[in-house]
Amino acid sequence: MSLPAPVPPSSETAASSPRPSLRRRALGAYGEQVAARHLTEAGLTVLDRNWRCPLGEIDLVLREGATLVICEVKTRVDASHGTPHEAITPTKLERLARLAEAWQTAHEVRVADVRIDLVAVLRPPRGPALVEHVRGLA
Numbered sequence: 001m002s003l004p005a006p007v008p009p010s011s012e013t014a015a016s017s018p019r020p021s022l023r024r025r026a027l028g029a030y031g032e033q034v035a036a037r038h039l040t041e042a043g044l045t046v047l048d049r050n051w052r053c054p055l056g057e058i059d060l061v062l063r064e065g066a067t068l069v070i071c072e073v074k075t076r077v078d079a080s081h082g083t084p085h086e087a088i089t090p091t092k093l094e095r096l097a098r099l100a101e102a103w104q105t106a107h108e109v110r111v112a113d114v115r116i117d118l119v120a121v122l123r124p125p126r127g128p129a130l131v132e133h134v135r136g137l138a
Contacts, residue, residue, distance in 0.1 A: 027075050027077065027123065028073075028075055030075065030121075030123065030129075031073050031074070031075025031119075031121040031123070031129075032049065032050070032059055032060065032073045032075075034075075034121050034129045034131060035059070035060060035071065035073040035119035035121060035131065036049070036060060038119065038131045038133065039060070039062055039071065039119065039133065042133065043064065044062040044063065044064045044069060045062060045063045045064075046060060046061070046062055047061045047062060047063055047068075048060070048061035048103070048107075049061075051099075051103055053099070053102050053103075053106065055095065055098055055099055055102055056095055056099055057099075058070055058071075058072075058096070058099050058100075058103060059071055059072055059073040060073060060119075061103055064115075066111065066112070066113060067111070067113040067114070067115055068100065068104070068109070068111045068113065068114045068115070069114075069115050069116075069117055070096050070099065070100045070103070070114065070115070070116045070117070071116075071117045071118070071119055072088060072092070072096060072116070072117070072118050072119075072137075073118075073119045073121065074087050074088075074118065074119075074120050074121070075120075075121040075122075075123060076120075076121070076122055076123070077122075077123050077124075077125075083120070084118065084120035084121070084122075084132075085118070085120065085134070088118055088137060093116060093137060096116050097114075097116065100114050100116070115135065115136050116136070116137045117133065117134060117135050117136065117137060118132075118133075118134040118137055119131060119132070119133050119134075120132040120134070
């Protein structure tokens with residue numbers, strides 16, 4: 001079955017839920033915007049952003065060819081709260097895999113190849129963000 005059409009960059013499908021602090025939300029939104037731009041420039045197509053269900057949230061859902069890509073975006077200004085890589089625990093990977101299934105069910109999509117990626121965004125005090133795309137965490 002084919003994947004759905006991409007969503008426009010400004011589209012949000014998120015339901016309401018408790019929100020982190022304004023500063024943290026702004027940093028997260030910045031990182032997700034940087035990640036989406038980086039990934040689309042690399043040839044991926046954004047299908048959904050900030051998709052939520054009772055199981056949790058997917059930051060970015062993308063398509064790369066016939067592959068459905070579930071992308072976790074972690075944004076930091078420094079390593080004082082750990083690196084983005086350290087935030088991806090086995091429990092987080094299991095949740096993302098369940099969320100991938102839930103997204104496919106909600107969108108009546110079934111694909112053979114699903115990949116979970118990480119985009120780590122470091123926002124330094126000056127200059128452009130540093131972006132690392134880690135493919136295939138699971």
